[in-house]
Amino acid sequence: MEFVRKARDLYLDTGTRFPRRIIWAMGGLIKYAAAKVNVELGLLSSDVGGAIMKVSQELMSGKYDNEVVLDVYQTGSGTGLNMNINEIIAKHAYLDLGIKVHPNDHVNLGQSSNDVVPTAIRVAAVMEYVESLRPAINDLIVSLRRRINEFSDAVKPGRTHLRDALPITLGQELSGYLDAFLRDVQLLDYVINFVKGLPIGGTAVGTGFNTHPNFGDEVIKVINEVSGLDFIKVNPFMSMKLLTDLVMLSGAIRVLSLDLHRFGQDIRLMFSGPFTGLNEVDIPTQSEVAGSSIMPGKTNPVTVESLLQAIAQILGLISQSSMPQCLGGSLS
Amino acid sequence: MEFVRKARDLYLDTGTRFPRRIIWAMGGLIKYAAAKVNVELGLLSSDVGGAIMKVSQELMSGKYDNEVVLDVYQTGSGTGLNMNINEIIAKHAYLDLGIKVHPNDHVNLGQSSNDVVPTAIRVAAVMEYVESLRPAINDLIVSLRRRINEFSDAVKPGRTHLRDALPITLGQELSGYLDAFLRDVQLLDYVINFVKGLPIGGTAVGTGFNTHPNFGDEVIKVINEVSGLDFIKVNPFMSMKLLTDLVMLSGAIRVLSLDLHRFGQDIRLMFSGPFTGLNEVDIPTQSEVAGSSIMPGKTNPVTVESLLQAIAQILGLISQSSMPQCLGGSLS
Amino acid sequence: MEFVRKARDLYLDTGTRFPRRIIWAMGGLIKYAAAKVNVELGLLSSDVGGAIMKVSQELMSGKYDNEVVLDVYQTGSGTGLNMNINEIIAKHAYLDLGIKVHPNDHVNLGQSSNDVVPTAIRVAAVMEYVESLRPAINDLIVSLRRRINEFSDAVKPGRTHLRDALPITLGQELSGYLDAFLRDVQLLDYVINFVKGLPIGGTAVGTGFNTHPNFGDEVIKVINEVSGLDFIKVNPFMSMKLLTDLVMLSGAIRVLSLDLHRFGQDIRLMFSGPFTGLNEVDIPTQSEVAGSSIMPGKTNPVTVESLLQAIAQILGLISQSSMPQCLGGSLS
């Protein structure tokens, strides 16, 4: 792990490490697919290729997460991440399987950080959406539909500018949120398709120098087989330089976050009181934990406020996604 | 103009006035459509309705822009804008046409600021997209295609991290931008459909209190006839409270802005020098104006920097679109 | 106005023009001071210098605002603004006073856009603070002190998480805001000192090439005499490249804005109802204007919401102040 050893001196060390899903994509799936394709193309012996594939699968499962030690804040290309993974694979191929594997010449064969890292980020993002965010939104929608029925006759004061206006039902108010979330998920489902476009095969500057012309397409086939998803190859001159499809995704998440934030604020306001506030809804779960250290009998909207806090953080990180484009990225 | 007179004391006056397109939509098109529908529904005499329609058409054409005097920063509902328009119409109906028209009882009949203002904002946004932004992107795309052909054989240094890497053609680099802009416009075209959903007919709190049940649908029909666009009616409980379809639009504009910003930065860098920089491209138009007051012979990337400055402003305003949702908007 | 004529073709035209205060500083005060100093240094005839000074004073008073026609979004250096002013002065010197004045050789003598524009921005910002923002905060503080006395015994419910907690007085609550605003103004008064550092005399790249070594100091003396303020000269290599003292100012305004926003939200919440909300305070002024177009008898927190809307815009513009630094500014 010579690269890693030296890089730790030159990079920042803020203590921030790559999340599980990135290691799964970069460390595991892409290196597995690359080795498999390189063997098929006759560029790698089946011994060496097999060893890489075996260690990659272990990386996918999380076995070596603690060896991905380089800080998240590194070069724009993510060479640190890529080389860290390459060296982990070479090390374990030798130590555990007795096969001599070179991190650059074998594990990284036909690849560049400039194409594999942006590929890995996208594979991780799509998988996270499919497995985590999308199901969570579905649950929310199902739950909201149920509540709308339940409260379709529950008349409550309607307010504008927080001042007395006209009666409304709680079901009607909730229906506004339901339709908003349904619309938000439509946008997310649409935008995720852009994130499925991968630049793999472009190598250093997008021209595919030093790799087999079929490499990118074949790697994507393997990624799709393993993940069950439907990635495609797109113009690497776009996809390596401009990660703005991920900004599209962040924009769709921003809309969802804002709708959720407003939803949370409204619930919190309706839950205010009970004696000195609106007291329009009850949230029985919130009384299961003491709301206060000084008044342990108090009930507070703890789940709602957790949500609002997390959204504040998300919105900050999304606004940050406007920044990196200023760095001049991989090309020019 | 009694409302306007009093409101000027209570509102802020920052000197910021509503843009032309908003007056066209709010002052003109929607009030025109509302009066037409109210006459058809037998709720307004044809004299009064006709007078409103006539003044509304003049508002659309810009004739009374200088009478829209209330500041942009007013109540969240936009009651100030709506009442300003209502009073302009009533005034000119009487002064110019001799017809007594009441701003609330006639011009605003069957409407509330809570439904007409969010309707007007969307009608204005869609029209602005169709007539201004979309054609401008088309021009950019056409121009880029031509340049890609022109420079398909122009080999230049490819760099990563601004350091020497491998050769690339200028056409290849530009193709990355072309594909990005094509993708951005796809997103814009998709997202604009959400903005076409209008809440008109919801009145004060979304229940449609105090208006004819067909009012909203009929008004939209008239809007579509006049504008040639295809607005639809959506759940007013969503559309009056949550203007996040406009945040979707701002998110799509953000992506376009970031791609343009990077494009501008790359052009600017390639245009650096000519003696002490990269000097990879020339932009002959930029020499038509003196680049410097102290060195009038100097040529600077003036058009490119104008673009970058405007994008910085746009990104700031887009980040602001996360804020108003905190205000508690029209309901609760 | 040859420069202006050509620049209008090459720059953007978004319809955005420079505000009064910038024209006052750039067009008036700085050009006035520069001409005065150049005459004193024997570099300009008193005829030419006098003509420049006379037109500059007219620019200060606002007489030629409508001739400052170049868009705000132009090159990073602001050459467009500087040359527009130079040409206005040269034109009126000739047409109105019959004196031949050259925009570059005379009006701009010893200056570069790279030093005068960042000088003008700061002079305008400090003046705006001193004449507008600072007095407005003082008024707020005076008014708050009065209300704290008035409401020192007005017991009201204290809430945490909007849920019933312990009694508190309205005076106590308001005292929290008073102390916050007192603290905010301390920061503003501190930070404004950094903004008083000017780079004038640095010319194109900070070295002062092509200007008299005393030029910068002498110009600042004149600026201070006319404005009654206390600007100083600072390292032009810092002050021309890094406008981050203005980001300091924007950061201090951000804090004030957030405190005001929270204050406005609390007032709005306490004013909710009167029947279906908290109804803890009344704001009699708010009933002077109809709150609603559909329910004209309704009273809404119109002044408070105007404030909240304006703050949202301000926060967006402040976040934008992080962007331009990516552009690479005036040097390298």
Next chain:
Amino acid sequence: MEFVRKARDLYLDTGTRFPRRIIWAMGGLIKYAAAKVNVELGLLSSDVGGAIMKVSQELMSGKYDNEVVLDVYQTGSGTGLNMNINEIIAKHAYLDLGIKVHPNDHVNLGQSSNDVVPTAIRVAAVMEYVESLRPAINDLIVSLRRRINEFSDAVKPGRTHLRDALPITLGQELSGYLDAFLRDVQLLDYVINFVKGLPIGGTAVGTGFNTHPNFGDEVIKVINEVSGLDFIKVNPFMSMKLLTDLVMLSGAIRVLSLDLHRFGQDIRLMFSGPFTGLNEVDIPTQSEVAGSSIMPGKTNPVTVESLLQAIAQILGLISQSSMPQCLGGSLS
């Protein structure tokens, strides 16, 4: 740990845990000081107080970091954090020292999450500034001074708009950064004083209900003795509701970040090439690690880019600091 057990079901679990410094302040220092003062005031037996103090010291040293298990995203008051700490102390007092300690009645005596958590955040922030950020800036300043001397005669091209302008020395360019950092640190040193104002003693709503009138002042004395810092007591009605002194701090860090970002970008640009770029400076350290996985001999500006990446993240988090004020915080 009954609270913790229940809270884990109701709060979010994003996997984000409180950083070391917060645990040190909240878990250790404040609870230590509170117990010490409560014993001195005769409110706590010396057995119970001593046990709390002993476990608190262990919390300060990091011994129980892995027992602080509640997610960062919880209620706005931080009741979760406070109760988690209270329960850790009660548990270890009993298990390790055999003393029965009640988390609310003893550990939290005279306190509320509403005053201790905002106190802890500030104590942690000031300590982090004093021990980490301030020394790092000093190092940067010392290093810059050395380089300015070293390069005071190194003439290089000066550019404006990246286009050829006039000669400048590298020392002059660096002097601009030095003065900027000196100014930034002045602002930081000033602003940190506001962060030293603590609300401890205000308990639930700022009135100090249920605590000894001297409690706050005495706790701060102990905090100052242990930390060697100089915290003071401020109006709790301000300090519990408005955490905008921390926004002041974030604003000062934003300025430093922007100056560093620009510095990094300039270094990166001057380091471009060596053959196809400016090649104006060399950064020998950067060649100690392979810049590329596909071209291992390549040297990239790895440290500089790490910095730029981290700054992008910081700026996003800072923009997020505008959000939480919308939540309605602890009061009303």
